[in-house]
Amino acid sequence: MRFLTALSVFLVSVACQQAGGPTEVSVAGTPSADRASDGGEAAFLSNIRQLTTPAMGFDRAGEAYFSPDMRTIIFQATLAGAEGYQIYTLDLLPGATPRRVSAGRGECTCAYYRPDGRKIIFASSHLDPALSGQGQAASKPTGYQVGQRRYVWHFNPHMDIFEADPDGSNLRRLTDTPGYDAEGAYSPDGRLIAFTSERSGDLEIWVMDADGSNPRQVTRAKGYDGGPFISPDGRRIIFRADRRGDDLLQIFVIDIDGQNERQLTDNRFVNWGPYWHPEGRSIIYATSRHGHDNYELYLMNVETGRERRVTHTPGFDGCRSSARTADGSCGRPSAARTARARSSSRISPCPRGSEARVGHGDQYRSPCHPGNCPYL
Numbered sequence: 001m002r003f004l005t006a007l008s009v010f011l012v013s014v015a016c017q018q019a020g021g022p023t024e025v026s027v028a029g030t031p032s033a034d035r036a037s038d039g040g041e042a043a044f045l046s047n048i049r050q051l052t053t054p055a056m057g058f059d060r061a062g063e064a065y066f067s068p069d070m071r072t073i074i075f076q077a078t079l080a081g082a083e084g085y086q087i088y089t090l091d092l093l094p095g096a097t098p099r100r101v102s103a104g105r106g107e108c109t110c111a112y113y114r115p116d117g118r119k120i121i122f123a124s125s126h127l128d129p130a131l132s133g134q135g136q137a138a139s140k141p142t143g144y145q146v147g148q149r150r151y152v153w154h155f156n157p158h159m160d161i162f163e164a165d166p167d168g169s170n171l172r173r174l175t176d177t178p179g180y181d182a183e184g185a186y187s188p189d190g191r192l193i194a195f196t197s198e199r200s201g202d203l204e205i206w207v208m209d210a211d212g213s214n215p216r217q218v219t220r221a222k223g224y225d226g227g228p229f230i231s232p233d234g235r236r237i238i239f240r241a242d243r244r245g246d247d248l249l250q251i252f253v254i255d256i257d258g259q260n261e262r263q264l265t266d267n268r269f270v271n272w273g274p275y276w277h278p279e280g281r282s283i284i285y286a287t288s289r290h291g292h293d294n295y296e297l298y299l300m301n302v303e304t305g306r307e308r309r310v311t312h313t314p315g316f317d318g319c320r321s322s323a324r325t326a327d328g329s330c331g332r333p334s335a336a337r338t339a340r341a342r343s344s345s346r347i348s349p350c351p352r353g354s355e356a357r358v359g360h361g362d363q364y365r366s367p368c369h370p371g372n373c374p375y376l
Helices: none
Strands: 011-013 049-052 058-066 072-079 086-091 108-113 120-124 160-164 181-186 192-197 204-209 224-230 236-242 250-255 271-276 282-287 296-301 307-309 316-318 334-338 345-347
Touching (some): 049 058, 058 108, 181 224, 204 236, 250 271, 296 316
Antiparallel strands (some): 011 334, 049 345, 224 236, 296 307
16 A cells, blocks of 8 residues: 555655754654754765656656665556556666556555565555456445545455566466455565455455465554565565554554564554664654655664654655665665655665765665664
């Protein structure tokens, strides 16, 4: 399930903050320090570059994730006039052209690279028998919506998880149970996939082997649990949940075996898209605490609960990612920045001694190894 309420998306990296304490945030979620005292985005972000443009034909584009070598991103987008998302890849080179890697029918979401870079996964409803000749389902099931706002995410019962080569070839179905299966992501060693499924009758977090075998249920509480990502050490899962049934998502962490579940946020906001920092102690996530039309990114230490605000720009900032490069260095957590005017993606490298270059043969990377990036 992805959250794109507007038309334009930027991909930005979070810089390694080596000095200064975190901004304290109260339990209710109101920052106790303002933008000036927190240093603003300049404390984390620099040199933002646009990746996708309206000239590519996209109406919306977002949810971008780096390939392991950080030369390519995979993302979901809708073409102008189309309804359902499809999956695309884009080389991080000037003038690169997006390549569709999904089937082009139905709707897709939640693409992700296997850590060795040789496979991708994404969810797709292209096998829905009710698809019309135009490739869209005849009817839409109910789903997630905050109040009467425009954004609705449908839990399509024909959505399943598929594996493919990075160019979309050798497509193979990994899930085939009735109901919604989506929101999948590989474990850091590539052996497991965490995903959301309603095969038990409720939307819960599940884990399966990377070939689709041996599925086992992780969460068991009533209400939507989704967007799972396995921690860098492979021991825990971070996810969002709607346990109160009010569509105000909260962030939870749980051991991969289903033990020791703990709620990390408890407020009256939508807390969206948590993602692990490569050092394994912190997460980055988006929140509506500054208004439902102004989601911002925050870093949180999952052990202490201490937070620091990352973004300060009007509009939607969310849908983050990070990656570990082949040389072992850690990529920065990234954000999809949604403005109001156009469809675009942007990327920002890490300053302060890190390496981040654009050009032939270059990579987006940082020499900052896990444990050496004390954000919080």
